[in-house]
Each structure stands twice: as C-alpha cells, then as structure tokens.
Amino acid sequence: MEELGSRESFDRMGTLGVEEEFYVVDSEGFPVSGVDELVYGDDEPPAPLAGKLDHELFKFTIETQTPLIEDVGAAEDHLLAVRExxxxxxxxxxxxxxAAGLHPEARWRELDHAEKPRYRSQLERIQYPQHRNTTAGLHVHVGVDDPDKAVWIANELRWEMPPLLALSANSPFWNGFDTGLASARAKVFENLPNTGMPTAFEDYAAFERYERRMVEQGAVEDRGELWFDVRPHTGHGTVEIRTPDGQVDPAVVDAFVEGIHAMVIDLAERYEDGKRDSLGAGLRRELLDENKWRAMRHGHDATFVDRDGESTIGLSEAIERTCDRIGNDALTALLDRESGSQRQRRIHEEQGSEALRESLVL
Known part of the structure; x- marks a missing residue:
C-alpha cells in the first residue's frame, strides 16, 4: 500500500466497493487458529475472490472485496457471488x-495473529489494544469525483454514523461473555489509535496535511491506518463508511450498501447545488461521541442528541428522517427486524451456545 493518496484519485462519482470481514470456523462453529491455506494456499480461490481475499489481524479473520461496482443495482449480485x-x-x-461484529467464542489469547508484516508491525507498535482486536465489520466505499466534495460529505456523514451503528449492532458477546453492549465491536475497535469519530476538516488540503503529518511522524505506516468511522479514502477516491458491524444476512448488508450509497449521492448533489448548510456537522465532537456510545450500548433502543445539539431523537425517527431526505427507504426495512444483538441474545438464552454458533454460519 502506498503511504499517501492523492487528490487525483477522486475522479468517479457513485461507484461502489464493499469490504466484508468474516470468521473462519470449524465444523462446530468454533474459531480456528493458524489458518493460512484459504489465503496463501497453493490452490486458487474461486474467480470472484481472485486478488480480493486477505487475512485481517488474526488468521481466523478474513476479508473479501467486491470488484468496482458501477451500478448500485448490481451490488447485491456481486455481494452474493463473493460470499458464495x-x-x-x-x-x-x-x-x-x-459473520458477526465479534465472534462470541473468539478468545483472543488462544488465537494466532496473521504473519503479514503489516500486521506484525501494528502489533509491535500498538501492543495490547491491537493484540485483542478480533473485530469484523462492513466497509462501504462510494466514489466521489472531487476531493473537497469528498471531505465535505465525510464531515456531514459524521452525525449519521451512530444511528447506522445502532441499526447494525451485532456483537453483544466478546471473549466468551455477554458484554451488556449491543455493539462491543465498536468499543473494542475504538481502543486503537486513530479510530472513532473524526474531527471535521475544512477542505481536502487540511485533510491531506493531517494525513501526511501522521505518516511523516511515524504515527501510522500509511493512510490505511487512519481507521475512523468515516473517512475520505485518498487511495481509492471514495468516501468510506466503516461503522457497521459484520452481518450474517446478505439482505441486511445489501440494505446498508444501498442506503449508504444514497446518503453519499444526496450529499454530493447538495454540495453541487451550493446547499452546504450543515445537517449536523457543526455538532461538537463530544456530542457525536456521546451518540456513538448510546449506539454501542443500546443498539435499536438508542436515542441520540439531535443535530440541533439540544433535542433528542430515537433511532426509528432518525433513520426515517434520513431516508425521507435521500429518497431511499432501504434502511427503514431494518427497523422492523430483530437486531443482530437481540437475535444473538435470544438464541443464546433459548437454545444455548451451540445454536448461537450455528446461527452465525453463512
């Protein structure tokens, strides 16, 4: 990976790329340690995975990438092909x-880390927070054709991140116990440096200066280690949303992809039309962090500090308001479903750990 990106990368509007992180498990659904052959074996993976498959930090975590998707309507087929x-x-x-935000039976002390030099360097530099990072998420890239527009969109999307996290919450268990959180993944992951809710940037030049400074001072090895919930991706020329927990149901993933794509397109059109009054980007970062905490803790039952900084709003109202604005209701369908964290707890309580493990298998 190149250390720094470029403003020239932002040359396409509305394209899609989706990254999903999964867990490799045995026949009983337990995480496996020391698995290399899926990524580095002699046999080539099936065509949709060629060049699109890699380990994450642990050998039992694996990431897939879709090809560049030109039409959002084709995203579902690409996602299913990659999963199959x-x-x-x-x-x-x-x-x-x-698939889940965290595997409930993943005990990090018993699992092997990947041998990839990039991850070994992170383990040495970051130490304990990275050693226990068994998280898995959903990352959605939407192409943007102007670098300043991309930074503005990322700024505006910050208020939307906690509701998206709450809607996706699918990681109540970690290291073998119930954390009491709806998304423990988000809490585990934000213990790493350069994660969580980013500060708003004035323009692309300001973001570029920050990115360069972090690399030049050795805080990160490259731009890819700025792991914020939403960021301009200066290598791909996208706005990348990294907030949702991993999901077992492809229909849920497709809803997030469609909804996030519509959010970015709506904001791009507002930017182009000169309608740049903030939709919540002016809210203090501390209040955005409070909203994220509420999402992590309560999931579908969360309420949030609204964009005015004074009133509160529930998850359903927040999602419905956004969907009305962007003219796309893909995310509203998820409001009536049992959340991932609720489903995991119900299955665990009613049927036990074996059934819970089975419920997470694709």
Whole structure:
C-alpha cells in the first residue's frame, strides 16, 4: 500500500466497493487458529475472490472485496457471488464461514495473529489494544469525483454514523461473555489509535496535511491506518463508511450498501447545488461521541442528541428522517427486524451456545 493518496484519485462519482470481514470456523462453529491455506494456499480461490481475499489481524479473520461496482443495482449480485465463493473455498479446506461484529467464542489469547508484516508491525507498535482486536465489520466505499466534495460529505456523514451503528449492532458477546453492549465491536475497535469519530476538516488540503503529518511522524505506516468511522479514502477516491458491524444476512448488508450509497449521492448533489448548510456537522465532537456510545450500548433502543445539539431523537425517527431526505427507504426495512444483538441474545438464552454458533454460519 502506498503511504499517501492523492487528490487525483477522486475522479468517479457513485461507484461502489464493499469490504466484508468474516470468521473462519470449524465444523462446530468454533474459531480456528493458524489458518493460512484459504489465503496463501497453493490452490486458487474461486474467480470472484481472485486478488480480493486477505487475512485481517488474526488468521481466523478474513476479508473479501467486491470488484468496482458501477451500478448500485448490481451490488447485491456481486455481494452474493463473493460470499458464495468464500463459503465454497472454505468448505474445500474443511472450514465454515461465520459473520458477526465479534465472534462470541473468539478468545483472543488462544488465537494466532496473521504473519503479514503489516500486521506484525501494528502489533509491535500498538501492543495490547491491537493484540485483542478480533473485530469484523462492513466497509462501504462510494466514489466521489472531487476531493473537497469528498471531505465535505465525510464531515456531514459524521452525525449519521451512530444511528447506522445502532441499526447494525451485532456483537453483544466478546471473549466468551455477554458484554451488556449491543455493539462491543465498536468499543473494542475504538481502543486503537486513530479510530472513532473524526474531527471535521475544512477542505481536502487540511485533510491531506493531517494525513501526511501522521505518516511523516511515524504515527501510522500509511493512510490505511487512519481507521475512523468515516473517512475520505485518498487511495481509492471514495468516501468510506466503516461503522457497521459484520452481518450474517446478505439482505441486511445489501440494505446498508444501498442506503449508504444514497446518503453519499444526496450529499454530493447538495454540495453541487451550493446547499452546504450543515445537517449536523457543526455538532461538537463530544456530542457525536456521546451518540456513538448510546449506539454501542443500546443498539435499536438508542436515542441520540439531535443535530440541533439540544433535542433528542430515537433511532426509528432518525433513520426515517434520513431516508425521507435521500429518497431511499432501504434502511427503514431494518427497523422492523430483530437486531443482530437481540437475535444473538435470544438464541443464546433459548437454545444455548451451540445454536448461537450455528446461527452465525453463512
């Protein structure tokens, strides 16, 4: 990976790329340690995974990437093709694939880290917070054709991140116990440096100066280690939303992809039309952090400090208001569903740990 990106990367509007992180598990649904063959084995993975498959920090976590998607309507087919290929690839090696924000049975002290030099460097530099990072998320890239526009969109999207996290919350268990949180993944992950809710940037030049300073001072090895909930991706020329927990149901993933794409397109049109009055980007970062905490803790039951900084708003109202504004209701369908964290707790209480593990397998 190149250390720094470029403003020239921002040359396409509305394209999509989706990254999903998964868990490699055995026949009983337990995380496996020391798995290399899915990524580095002699056999080539099925075509949709060629060049699009890699370890994350642990050997039992694996990331897939879709190809560049020109039409949001084609995203569902690409996502399903990648998932089906991954499941097939894992089965040929005797494994299964599971999905969640955290695997409830993943005990980080018992699992092997990936050998990739990038991750070994992170472990040495960051130490304990990274050693225990068994998280898995959903990352959505939307192409933006102007760098200043991308920074403005990322600024504006910050208020939307906690409701998206609450809607996606799917990680109540960590290291074998119930954390009491709806999204423990978000709390585990934000213990790393350069994570969480970013500060607003004045323009692309300001973001570029920050990115360069972090690399030049050795705070990060490259731009990819700025792991904020939303960021301009200066390598891909996208706005990247990194907030949602990993999901087992592809229909849920597709809803997030469609809804996030519509959010970015709506803000891009507002920027182009000169309608740049803030929709919440002016809210203090401390209040945005408070909203994120409420999302982590309460999931679908969360309420948030509204964009005016004074009133509060529930998750349903927040999502419905956004969907009305962007003219897309993909996310509203998720409001009536049992959340991932609720589902995991219900299955665990009613049927036990074995059923919970099975429920997370693709």
């Amino acid at each position: 290929a991954l499941v097939e690839h894992a089965e040929t090696h005797g494994y299964q694939i599971a």
